[in-house]
Every structure is written in structure tokens, then in C-alpha cells.
Amino acid sequence: MTASADHLKAMLNAHAAGDDDRFYSIALQVAAKSARQGHTRLAGELREVIEASRAEKIGRQSTPTPVVQPRGELASLLTADYPATQLTDMTLAESTQTALEKVLHEQRQRGRLERFGFVPVHRLLLSGPPGTGKSMTAAALARELGLPLFTIRLDGLISRFMGETAAKLRLVFDAAAQTRAVYLFDEFDALGADRASSNDVGEARRILNSFLLFLDQAPAESLVVAATNHRRLLDTALFRRFDLAIVYDQPSTSQAIEILRRRLAAMDTSEVKWADLSALTEQLSHAELVKAAEAAAKRAILGGSDAIDADHLRDALNERHLLRHA
Template sequence: MATAEQIKALIRSHLSESHEQFFTVALQVAAHEARHGHSDLAHDIRQMVDNARLRPTVIIKFPNDLEGLVISEKPAIPLEALVLSADIKARVERIILEFRQQNKLKSHGLNHRRKILLTGAPGTGKTMTAEVLATELSLPLHTVQMDRLVTKFMGETSAKLRQIFERIRAVAGVYLFDEFDAIGGERSLDNDVGEMRRVLTSFLQFIENDTSDNLIIAATNNLRLLDRALFRRFDDVLHYDLPGEAERSRLITNLLGTFYGKQFPIAEAVAVAEGLSHAEIDRACRDAMKLAILNNKNYVTLASLIELLKERHAAYQGREE
């Protein structure tokens, strides 16, 4: 049977509608049952989690020549799962509130903020923010693969963008333009080409003329590459930093779940995690849990987590060399 801590963790995650945390604890229960020889039960639990995690991902029905460019999904990531600074999280909550109360704002001649630019290093929560917004607003998330748009359709990118914005007017959802710097580069850069200048000009016109109620989000890893003319087209610009001490502590505690022992010296792990992104800390914690399971333990040791966090640091250094 599941331990008392696991049962309480399941109840807490259910009440807070934290689906991913619920799945994590459920898998911990499966591992616990497997260690006690209940292999059939463990298999059934893992199968249920796998089935629940399968989110249908379909391609929006654009013309055939745009197949694979825009991907639609229905995320299930609640606001509680977003570990960000208090300032950024408050601004995300403001976007949600204004969207939900847009009719009230319109009755006073005001519009809700819906054109949002997210900037920051990779793995700091930009894409997850779009997923959370879609979840909280009960809307599908439509992700436009900007890098594919540019590389696959050079010479006709502006025409494809027009089709996308026509879809934005027609289909409700949260629209994420990922890897936005692929077209949003400064028009005066020496390595720029005429085609990309035309694409950026087209995008500026499309986003300025868009009058739909949908959320349009652009995400970039490199703010310095963006054309300054872009900023006034957005209702809000959110800058994402690497997690601070408080965010790192919450991340590690949340991710480890019941694998987080009561005597776990969290401060040491938080210190070692400094300089890592949210995504890198996530990977290290999940690797630590896998290591514990494979060693028939129901808790993560500080030594193993620190070693895995150091591995993530080494991976970063390798990319920078």
C-alpha cells in the first residue's frame, strides 16, 4: 500500500489541481508497490499515468504546404506549477485576470492586454508560461514554429504569416510565436537580408492590425537581437531571469515530492543549483529520483542531487566552449 506521505501528497496535488505533481507521486506509488512485489498493481498505475499524460497533439488544418508549421495542443499545467519571481508571476496573473474580465474592461472603453513578448535565457519558463495561460483560460495552445517558417519558406514567409494571422482572427486560442528572433532581428544589422526585413515589416503590420481577442505571445532567447520597433506593438514585455534562491528552493521541493526527505539539507542543494535554469534543475531532480528508484530507495540523497546538479553545470560549460 502507498505510504501515508504519498497518500497526503496525492490529495494535496489533486486539491491544488497540480496534475504533473499528481502524476509524479502516482509513479512513486507504483515504484513503492513494485519494490513490495506487487508488479501487476505497479504496472496498472504506470499505465494509467501514461494514458492520462497523453495529450492529443494535432496539426491545425492549414493548407497542405503549411503542414507541421503550427501545432495545436491542450495543455494541463496550472498556474501553481509556475515557479517564477513574484513580480513576473503577478504580471502573468494580471494577463489572466484581464482576459477573463475583458468584457468588463470593454464596457469602459479599455482592452485587455493580449500581445505579450517573453524574453530570457532558454529554460527559464517562457514556453511553460504560454502553456499555463492556455490552461488557465481553457484555450488550446497553437505554437508557430518560427525557425521552420523561415528556413522552409524563405521567399514566401510573409504570405505564410498572413495565413497564420487569418487563422488567429478565426480560431480561438493562445498563439505562441516560438524562437521569435528568427524574424524579429534588428533591421539595421549588417548580416540582415532584404527578405527578412520584409518579413519583419509584415509581422509588425499584422500584429498591429490584429483586432481579435486571442492572446498572441512571442518568445525569444535573445532580447538584443530584436528590432526596437517591435516593443511598442506589444501590450506587455516580460523578462525571465534564472531562478533566484527562493525559486530554486521551491523548484527542488516541488519536483522531488515525497522523495524529499524531512531532514534533507535543502540549502546546500539550492546553493549548488545557482546559475542553472528552471529546466536544468528540473532535469537534475528527475534524474535524482530515477537514481533513487533504481537503487530501491524512496528518498533522494543530497550527494546524488548535488552530483547531478554539477553535471548540469558541466553541460552548460561545454556548450559555452
């Protein structure tokens, strides 16, 4: 018999618990055992059935199935969300788009990679100025993979009492091992700052060493995403621990216009001469451009029109520049 009694029991338990990932993982173990026993044809057929079943499940999965909100101490460390943002909703540099599509492709083909002893990209470091789309990227990855987004609350994680932060970090990474999701450490420099620059070097080193250890052991089923506005503040030991580091920049002129057009897609923009606004978009972040577009749209709507007045949009962009220098 190809499948051992332990394999069969484990598969039944996984099926009863609705844990598809574990079910498929055990099924692949059975296929591997068949191959070792010389049943190569059966092993190949099993793998084909597993991959076809996984692909069909992904095709049927239009929205993620809700999970229970974090409870107990985890409730003070994580906030759970099911984002609606898709990767196609974002205006990104071509290199960034390509990198994120690679992450999604490897995650979707996780089973195939694991058959050959490899794991998909699952530890990401995102850096760049505020408002350039780092947190939105984590949301888009969660949406594309049909996973919840768990954002780590640094105010609950970082404690002034020695040893508590490391213990709370363990809780977060234990959750990542038990519940497949995207885990976002936003404003990551508060946790991963250069140990030599801290006033409490000993404690900072211990916290960072704990994080590095847990990150090394992070399961490939979950994505761990760290986002920072201050890449230069991070400890150098961090960079080699992440599978992929993506740097975000302010949008180019063409990207800025595309961001405005996308946000105003529901409005009549036929009278807007986009080229005339190019200079006003310089140095504005993705978030600032969105806010300018929304301000112009609300002014039009409250004035009883669905048409964007170019002057109103120009005023809104100028206002964002004034706020930057306030």
C-alpha cells in the first residue's frame, strides 16, 4: 500500500479541519513515497491530480473565506483585514510590477517548488518615501492570493519591559506558522533600526536578533512584509534575511497623471488638459495625488456637477504642495 496509515489519518484530519494546504502537502508526500518505491507512473498521476485540483480551487476562489479575528494577547498585536485592492489598481514602476508578479507566481506555484525542495519568495522588504504604495502593496498581495492581511501593531508589540517584545514577536511568528496570511510590519524601522544607533544597545540587539531568528524560520505559506520610510536606518544584518527588497520612488510624471486619471475614472474629465498639470505633480506621492484628485472630485460633486474643472484640480494639487512645506 502506497499511503501509510499515518498519511491517511493525517489527510482525513486535514480534510475535516478544512486545511487544504496541509491536505495537499500530505498528498504530495504520498506521491513522493510512491516514486521512491518505484511506482513512478502512480506518483506522476497523483501529482497531476493534486495540481489540477489546486488550480481549480484557485479559479473558483473569488473572495477569501473569513477567519476568526485574533484573540487573546494576539488581539493587541494584530489587526485583521480583507483588502479589496488589486495589483491592477496600483500604478507602479515596471520593475516593481515585475517583482510583485514574481512573488504572486511563486506563491501560487508553491506546491510545485516544494516538490523539488525549494520555497517561494515569502519575506519582502519594501522601502521608500511615505505614501508611495508600500502598505497598499501588502494589501494587494493579500487580495490577489485570497489571504487575510494581518498588520502588526508596533505600539502593542514594542514594550519598555526587557524580554517582553521578543516574547510578543514569537506569538506573531507562531501565528504566521498556524494561519496562512500576509503579515505586515509597517514602520519597520522602529523595530529593525541599526543596533549601534540605539540608546539601549543591549536590548535593541536582543530584539533584533530575535526578529532575525524568527524571520529565518518563517514558514513559506505566509508572507512576511516589512515596510519602512527610512531604509538607511535599518541594521545591515536585515537585508540578507529578506528574499526580496523593493525600493519605491515618487511617481514619474506619466505615472502621476495615470494615478489622477484612475481616481477620477467615475468623473467627466474631458475638459482636463493633463499635460498642463505635469509640473504640478512633481514630488507628490501616490497618496498625495489621490487626495488631490478626491478634493477636486468632491468640489465638483458638491457643486452639482460630475465634470472635473481643471482649475479645481490645479488648486487641489497646489494645496498638496503647500501642505508639504507647511
